[in-house]
Amino acid sequence: MKNIDSAKSGFLRRSVSTLLLVPFLLAVLYPFLWMVFGIFKTNHEFFQPLRIWPMKPLNGEYWMKLADTFFPNELSMRNIHELVIGKWVPFWDVLLNSMLSSFGQAIGAVALSAMTGYAFARLKFHWKNIYFVIVLALILVPRQLFAVPLFSWLNTLGLNDSIFGIILPGVITGLGVIYFTQVFRKIPVEYSQVARTCGASEFRVFLTLLSLIWPAILSYGMIHFVLAWHEHLLPMLVLSTESQQTLPIALAKLYDVSQRTPQGVQMAASTFSLIPTALLFALCHRKFKSSLSDMLVH
Numbered sequence: 001m002k003n004i005d006s007a008k009s010g011f012l013r014r015s016v017s018t019l020l021l022v023p024f025l026l027a028v029l030y031p032f033l034w035m036v037f038g039i040f041k042t043n044h045e046f047f048q049p050l051r052i053w054p055m056k057p058l059n060g061e062y063w064m065k066l067a068d069t070f071f072p073n074e075l076s077m078r079n080i081h082e083l084v085i086g087k088w089v090p091f092w093d094v095l096l097n098s099m100l101s102s103f104g105q106a107i108g109a110v111a112l113s114a115m116t117g118y119a120f121a122r123l124k125f126h127w128k129n130i131y132f133v134i135v136l137a138l139i140l141v142p143r144q145l146f147a148v149p150l151f152s153w154l155n156t157l158g159l160n161d162s163i164f165g166i167i168l169p170g171v172i173t174g175l176g177v178i179y180f181t182q183v184f185r186k187i188p189v190e191y192s193q194v195a196r197t198c199g200a201s202e203f204r205v206f207l208t209l210l211s212l213i214w215p216a217i218l219s220y221g222m223i224h225f226v227l228a229w230h231e232h233l234l235p236m237l238v239l240s241t242e243s244q245q246t247l248p249i250a251l252a253k254l255y256d257v258s259q260r261t262p263q264g265v266q267m268a269a270s271t272f273s274l275i276p277t278a279l280l281f282a283l284c285h286r287k288f289k290s291s292l293s294d295m296l297v298h
Contacts, residue, residue, distance in 0.1 A: 034070070035267050035270055035271055036267075036271055037072055038072075038267035039079055039264055039268045039271060040074065040076055040077075040079070040264065041072045041073075041264050041267075042076075042262070042264065043262055043263055043264075045072060045073060046263040046264065047263075048069050078264075079262060079267070080268050082262070082265055083268045083269055083272075088254060088261050088265055089242070089254060090242060090250075091250070091269065093243045093244075094245050094247045094249070094250040095247055095272070097163055097246050097247070098229060098246040098247040098248070098276075099276065100163055101163050101166045101167055101170070101246060102229045102276075103225065104163075104167040104170075104171075105167050105170035105224060105225075106222075106224045106225040108167060108171030109170065109171045109176050109220075109221075109224045110176070110217055110220060110224065112171050112173075112176075113176030113177050114176075114210065116177045116180070116181075117177050117178075117180025117181040117182075117183065118180065118209070120132060120135075120181040121180075121181050121182075121184035121185045122184060122189075122192060123202075132181075135174045135177045135178065136174060136178070138173070138174030139175055139178070143233060147234075147237060150169055150234070150237070151238070154238055159238070160238055160240070161238065161239055161240050161241050162239075163244070165234075165238040165239075169234060170228055170231070170234070173224065176224065179216075179220055180216070180220070183213050184209065184213075187212060187213070191209065192209070195208050218284050219284070222280055225277070226277050226280075229248075229276065229277055230248055232248050232249065232252070235249050236249055247269075247273050248273070250269070251266075251269055251270065251273060254266045254269055
């Protein structure tokens with residue numbers, strides 16, 4: 001009897017929890033569903049008001065009108081076709097630019113931050129604390145303050161209107177240095193001592209320790225990729241040619257005040273811009289969870 005009662009109470013708790021979570025789930029999913037269904041809508045359908053209130057849950061006509069407003073009348077691929085053929089923006093060019101710049105920044109930031117974090121965690125050198133304060137300042141000081149010096153510096157290097165002009169400043173991150181400093185501090189010092197005893201150089205010791213922190217490397221790489229993917233300031237300053245721009249800048253041009261671009265095209269571009277980050281999270285979420293749990297445990 002006790003087992004039956006406990007099973008019933010557990011089922012009841014799960015049912016109540018599910019019912020309580022459903023409204024929150026719908027609230028989270030609603031903007032994404034509206035965006036996806038908006039791909040197939042015309043401007044006339046798009047601007048039809050969605051009258052949810054006053055609610056009439058027992059009225060069939062109320063639900064029919066709600067469905068007619070929320071769902072498209074037909075699954076037309078016109079908006080997707082206009083986007084991919086480059087009628088409004090050179091979509092494939094800006095998508096490739098975003099992929100290259102984001103992956104380049106993520107790989108470079110992981111490599112540079114890991115080496116710097118290792119130096120702060122394991123090496124002794126003069127003015128170490130002062131350098132660490134400078135790293136903190138990179139996080140605390142707004143990036144907008146560096147916009148004019150960065151633009152002048154990239155212009156001097158001849159990197160204006162170039163993807164490399166986005167990648168080079170993007171690999172410098174104070175957050176990554178502090179993150180990897182904490183990661184390397186958690187690794188027992190004995191590992192480094194054993195490697196040095198076997199005659200390994202300092203760089204070889206660093207590479208050996210990297211094999212122990214793969215979850216942390218993937219986690220920070222994913223975080224930096226997402227941050228680079230949504231970056232607006234630097235691409236807007238550096239990239240002037242339309243075919244050299246990144247996807248967020250192209251999306252901003254689609255959402256202009258003239259409203260000449262169909263809303264469905266804007267929704268299609270917004271939906272496609274979410275796919276790379278969603279795929280990356282789906283591939284790396286297990287490593288990301290294990291890295292976060294390690295950070296919380298320690």
